[in-house]
Amino acid sequence: MTGMLDGKSALITGAGSGIGRAAALAFVREGAWVAAADRNLDAAKATVAAIEAMGGEAVAIACDVTDDAQVAAMVAAAVNAFGGLDCAFNNAGVAPYQLNSAGVLTADLEEASWLGLIDINLHGVWRCLRHEVVQMRKQGGGAVVNTASILGLIGSGGAAAYVASKHAVVGLTKAAAIDHAPENIRVNAVCPGYIETPMTEETVRRRGEALMARVPMARMGRPEEIAEAVVWMCSDRAGFVTGSCWQVDGGYTAR
Numbered sequence: 199m200t201g202m203l204d205g206k207s208a209l210i211t212g213a214g215s216g217i218g219r220a221a222a223l224a225f226v227r228e229g230a231w232v233a234a235a236d237r238n239l240d241a242a243k244a245t246v247a248a249i250e251a252m253g254g255e256a257v258a259i260a261c262d263v264t265d266d267a268q269v270a271a272m273v274a275a276a277v278n279a280f281g282g283l284d285c286a287f288n289n290a291g292v293a294p295y296q297l298n299s300a301g302v303l304t305a306d307l308e309e310a311s312w313l314g315l316i317d318i319n320l321h322g323v324w325r326c327l328r329h330e331v332v333q334m335r336k337q338g339g340g341a342v343v344n345t346a347s348i349l350g351l352i353g354s355g356g357a358a359a360y361v362a363s364k365h366a367v368v369g370l371t372k373a374a375a376i377d378h379a380p381e382n383i384r385v386n387a388v389c390p391g392y393i394e395t396p397m398t399e400e401t402v403r404r405r406g407e408a409l410m411a412r413v414p415m416a417r418m419g420r421p422e423e424i425a426e427a428v429v430w431m432c433s434d435r436a437g438f439v440t441g442s443c444w445q446v447d448g449g450y451t452a453r
C-alpha cells in the first residue's frame with residue numbers, strides 16, 4: 199500500500215489543535231513527515247506525540263505567524279528537519295471572540311480588534327506563503343493549501359474582520375496560484391463550514407441550533423473531514439488543481 203503523500207515533507211501551522219492537528223495526523227497516515235507549528239508549543243508537542251504513537255515522524259515548532267522572523271525560522275526548521283518542503287498547510291487562525299469582537303457591528307469594531315484579527319488570519323497566511331514559496335521554487339515545485347472559510351465566500355453579521363480576512367485569503371490564494379503556476383507551485387484553499395473544534399465551542403453553545411438549521415446536512419463537520427480535502431489537494435493526484443477554493447461545509451453555501 200502506498201500513501202498519497204509518501205516521502206513528502208509537510209509544514210502545518212495551527213497544528214496544535216482542531217483542523218491543524220487532524221491534518222497533521224492525516225498527512226502522516228498518507229506517508230508524509232510533518233513539521234507541526236503552533237504559537238502554543240505544548241499543543242504542537244502533543245500533536246507530535248500523537249503522530250509518534252502512530253509510528254510517524256514529526257517535529258514541533260513554536261511559531262507565531264504575526265512575526266515574520268519566526269515564520270522564516272519555522273520554514274528553515276522544517277527544511278532542516280526533513281531536507282526540503284513539499285507541502286504546506288497555512289491554517290493558523292483565530293475567531294472574532296478571541297479578539298473581543300464576536301457579534302460587534304462593523305462600525306463599532308475597535309481598531310485593535312480589526313488589526314489583530316487581520317494580522318493573524320490574513321497577513322499570517324501571506325508571511326507563511328512567501329517563505330514557503332521561496333523554498334519550493336528552489337526545489338522545483340510544491341503544493342500549498344490555505345485555510346479560508348465559508349465566510350471567505352459569503353458574508354455574516356457581527357464578524358466583519360473575520361469575513362474580510364477570509365475573503366482576502368481566497369483572493370490571495372488565487373493571485374498566488376497564478377503567480378507561481380509557472381514555477382510548478384500549486385496554491386489552493388479549503389473553505390470549511392462549521393467544524394467541531396475548540397474554536398467553535400463557544401459559538402455552538404450560544405447559537406448552535408440556529409446554525410445547524412442552515413446546514414443541509416444538519417450537523418457540524420469533523421476536523422478529519424477537512425483534513426481529507428487538504429491531503430488530496432497537497433497530493434500529486436491534484437496535479438492540475440490550483441487557485442481553487444474548496445468548500446467542505448455540509449452544503450451550507452449551496453443554498
Ligand SMILES: NC(=O)c1ccc[n+]([C@@H]2O[C@H](COP(=O)([O-])OP(=O)(O)OC[C@H]3O[C@@H](n4cnc5c(N)ncnc54)[C@H](O)[C@@H]3O)[C@@H](O)[C@H]2O)c1
Pocket residue numbers: 211212213214215216217218235236237238241261262263264289290291292293318322345346347348389390391392393394395396397398
Ligand atoms: N472550526 C471551524 O468551524 C472553522 C470554520 C472555517 C474556518 N476555520 C479556520 O480553520 C483554521 C483552524 O481553526 P480550528 O477550528 O482548528 O481552531 P483551533 O482554535 O482549534 O486551532 C487553531 C490553532 O491555531 C493556533 N494559532 C492561533 N493564532 C496563531 C498564531 N498567531 N500563530 C500561530 N498559531 C496560532 C492556535 O494556538 C491553535 O492551536 C482557522 O484558520 C479558522 O479560521 C475554522
